[in-house]
Amino acid sequence: MSDAGAVDWEPDAIVRVLTGLERLLADPTLVPGERWALLTNDTAVTADLVSAKNALNGTGQLRALLAPEHGLHGTAQAGFTEQDATDSATGLPIIDVYAAESSDIANALREMRVDAVIADIQDVGTRYYTYAATVIDVMTASIQAGIPFYVLDRPNPLNGVTREGPGLEPDFASLVGRLDVPIRHGLTLGELAQHAARSAGIQLPSVIRMEGWGRSMTWADTGLPWVMPSPNLPTTDTALVYPGTALFEGTTLSEGRGTTRPFEIVGAPWLTASYAASLNALGLPGVAFREARFVPTFSKHRGEVCVGVQVHVLDPGLFEPVRTGVEMLMLAANLGEGFGWLTPPDIGLGAQHFIDKLWGASSLREAIPGARQVSDVMAPITRGNMGELLY
Template sequence: MPHPRTEPARIRTGADRAAADGWRLLAGRRLGIVTNPTGLLTDTLGSIVDAMAGAGLEVAAVYGPEHGFGGTAPAGGSEPTTVDPRTGITVRDAYGADADRFAGWFAERGIDTVVYDLQDVGARFYTYVWTLLEAMTAAARAGVGFVVLDRPNPVGGRARGPLLHPGYVSPVGGERIVQAHGLTAGELAGLFDAVVLPARAGRRLRALEVVELEGWTGDLLWVDTGLVWVPPSPNLPTPDSALLYPGTGLFEGTTLSEGRGTTRPFALLGAPWVDHRWAAALEGLRLPGLRFRETAFLPAASKHAGELCRGVQIHPTDPHAVDAVALGVHLLASLRDLYPEFGWRPEPDGGRPWIDLLTGSDRLRRALDAGASAETIIGGWADETADFVRTRAPYLRYPRGAG
């Protein structure tokens, strides 16, 4: 059944609420801000950095995550450290920065409060949550306060998928959370502070303050919020891309194009050797809330750049019915069954296969290679998803339905 909501809810972000209060929470503090173009105010569509500086707050530095403060860099890239010409504030390249580097920056600029405002997309392998953790770890060690200006999880509040297993920590998975965690940044920060920081930093944060969302609940997707979508990265141009990403992001670990270099990354999937059979097989599965259209595309970048690819475009027809993690498994299993050319992206450095890092273990890869069905694979992580739901429960700030 389609979701009954007919008009978008009016959601107020943490940044909107802090600005409406005249930024009183941050007055008198020396601030370091972790943000990018998604850190904006709804009424002006302007940057929180400009708003804070204009309000007379002491912004000592800004830290840009993957893709940079300006959001222009491709996957795995960043923008160089620079000085913002409008405000004169130093903007550091913080992509890949660990806690030690953050701590050095905080000390160098005399930061006493870190402000975090990034729009996450709800997938464990999206790097913003690990920038959050490294900055929190540094703040805890240095005795620096930490403020999260909260934003919605665009794919909702339900937890789905497998846990990260020991031995599979990487830049796309830093701690034991599930593939689609269903948490906001403020909720993740609470979980990290209580569960992770005592071991990582030897202590919890001196102070964690979350400026909560107003009006958001875990059953809402981005289409329900009434907020403007600002791409968190160049390859997530639309809310539909983000909706599918916790599942179709797994194609980064395969030899297929995940649609990078097209107008619909993570909704267009294919390779030169795919044919009409894939779309027909996927349509036959009747996955809830999804349709699959046979298509062809010519990626301008990344895998198969300049080569004609055939495959599918995924069309969400009922976003609230979509289980992106399950979708990813069904896509991979159907390719395995149809095409002997299907394979995993090679790792020339001899490291762990990228698909293992994305899924948090070698279990999915080994099960698919052994011929297991999608249903068997999906059912295999039900218990650990349930365990994570129990683990995260004390740190939820907004109502949830089942899961």
């Protein structure tokens, strides 16, 4: 590729998966119109690490960039954005759409007089990651404004087969859960968007599908580069444990924010050193726990020595992140008087316990005090039909 604006891109021969972005670069007629708005961030790259905004700007059709939580460049922490600005590389306006009302987004799109809205962003395969909610909100706004909506699809990094955890009860819908799908849902972002449209009875978005992706693929199988989706999700190892350990965001324990291993280490100043041994004694599949001490530089227990564990995934094929996270919660709740549940951060989630928003129901919080085994807490997945699969 000679420069960031070229559109005569050809994928490297070793790449096994061709993303929706790469297909659009090869054939810009896949999205009609002369004025496009792009919902994106720095996770949307070609196989040779050119950003979607820079690559698509070469078509001359981009008119604006829409940014999700963490901002276009991913510098903001959880619950924050980089706010409206101008992109220095393209000169395009950046519109912050995180937690925005669909009607406000629709009005902004009308004012820009765009012919199409495109979403290209890397999801992480977990219901409570907010990128899917933002895509759904922007899709809804686009339909309200009478503007076609397109998703440039990307792989689910956790694979497209395995589903784990409960669905979402309607009263608990929020930015950390828009759809009634399992916590680990096994869908691509394009499939999530189409499922959301079917559920809402609105026009289906057009999905520019991948080529070469199989549902059983791990991220390593795709041959694609990993770009950290947010400041606290640096690696694919983090993404694998996130469906379970992110539940600790709803508790008084640190989920590892403010360390170099967020979501892979969990602990608190009052937790005992027996936590790791007790977890290992459970014999959970595909995982082992190492006793760990750490001092968060920000977030919960900043500057305090925390006792806890590092989660080591030994066999990703056997590892069950949601079950593992629940087992960790159940044990932690009985190991010290410092355990408790937190209310949500001030990002429009309401006054319910944050754990209820994450779990999608109050059942986890209500069951843990008297639970003796994980089956007392985790009901079998009942969401068998989640819409038409694209792959």
